[in-house]
Amino acid sequence: MKKLLRNGLRSNWLQHAVGFLAAEYLRLVWWTNKFSIDPPGVYALVEAQMPAIFAFWHGQHLMAPFIKTKPSYRAKVLISLHRDGEFNAIAAQRLGIETIRGSGDHGSAFNRKGGVGAFMEMVRSLGEGYNMALTADVPKRSRVAGLGVIMLARESGRPIMPFAMATSRFIRLNNWDRTTINLPFGRGALAGGEMMFVPPDADAEIMEKLRAQLEASLNEATRKAYARVGCSDEAGHG
Numbered sequence: 341m342k343k344l345l346r347n348g349l350r351s352n353w354l355q356h357a358v359g360f361l362a363a364e365y366l367r368l369v370w371w372t373n374k375f376s377i378d379p380p381g382v383y384a385l386v387e388a389q390m391p392a393i394f395a396f397w398h399g400q401h402l403m404a405p406f407i408k409t410k411p412s413y414r415a416k417v418l419i420s421l422h423r424d425g426e427f428n429a430i431a432a433q434r435l436g437i438e439t440i441r442g443s444g445d446h447g448s449a450f451n452r453k454g455g456v457g458a459f460m461e462m463v464r465s466l467g468e469g470y471n472m473a474l475t476a477d478v479p480k481r482s483r484v485a486g487l488g489v490i491m492l493a494r495e496s497g498r499p500i501m502p503f504a505m506a507t508s509r510f511i512r513l514n515n516w517d518r519t520t521i522n523l524p525f526g527r528g529a530l531a532g533g534e535m536m537f538v539p540p541d542a543d544a545e546i547m548e549k550l551r552a553q554l555e556a557s558l559n560e561a562t563r564k565a566y567a568r569v570g571c572s573d574e575a576g577h578g
Contacts, residue, residue, distance in 0.1 A: 359430025366435065366522075370406045373507050373528035378564055382532035386501050389535065391466050393500045394473040395489050397558055398482060399517030403505040404473055405435040407530070416440050416465050418458060418474040437473070440465065459492065466496040476502075476558055482517045485555035490547050493538035502533030502557040506565035506573075529568035533557035 377383065386392055390413070396404055408415050416438040419425045429439045442458020462472050478486040493500050509523035522528075534557050538550055566573040 355426045356430055358427045360434060362427060362431040363434035366402060366405070366431070369507065369522045369524045370403065370528075372524040373522075373526050375528035375530055376568055378529060378531045378568055382530075385535065386532070389499050389501075391469050391471045391498055392535075393466070393489060393493055393496070393498055394471060395476045395500055395502050395554065395558065396473070396504065397517075397562060398475040398477045398479075399513075399515075399519040400504060400506075400562060401473075401475055402520070403507070403522055403528070404503070405432060405437050406505075407473075407503065408436060408471075411436070413471065414438070414469060415471040415473060416462070418442060418462065418472070420479075438470070440472075459488075459495075462492055463496045466492075466498045472498075476554060477517070480516050483555070483559065485551050485558065487547060487551055489554060490538055490542075490550050493536070494540060494542050494547070497540060500536040500538070500554060502536070502554060502561050504531045504533075504558065504561040504565040505529070506531075506562070506569050506571065508569035508571055510571075527569045529565045531561040531565035531568065533561040 394404065394407060394415075404417070415436075417432050417440070419429045419432065419439050419441055421441050425441065429441065432439055440458050440461050442455050442461075462474075466472055472492070474489065474492075476485045476489050477483055478488070489500055492498075505528065506520075507522040507526050507528045509526035511521040511523065513519040513521065536550060536554060536557070539546065542550070562573055
């Protein structure tokens, strides 16, 4: 039975069907929630510095494609090579976001899971004028920022923009990254953190300092986003 289920999840038609439905569901959430922006001028600030690196927390990123406010803005998102990543990649592409496949994992799995190739492709894409979106925390270490985003900013010379998006109605899953399923017919908020630049000659000490700064900025942006919709980041609502 388990083998049959695995084979079904790997089937091309089912992956496309799930990705299609996920994308259209997220459109419904976007259209039926009235979103506010904090700070109000954050879009103008980011647009002046594009291309930029948009950083989110794992599990809090489902509404991220809707930051792409104009059709002329080109964006790519890093999505893992895991089976579940296929659904996410299909949904992202339907929402107008191109994908780079690879892992943000750390340790010996980085190369095995396509991390090196994906990193180089992200650097190239930023150089070609694409914005890049990726989660800051590595798998199984929720809300602990890794060095990946900092390394990407150092190598590309592009700024990091921490973001958080929240809706007043949501379901929070009991998994490692506390995945939030945003629900329609409520209020939404997008909160931006302080834009960060990483010097091209940043050493290990500076990189660690900036990693901790990114972590704090994402936590604060997430807190602000939930506060604007009248919720606690830790409370589940449905």
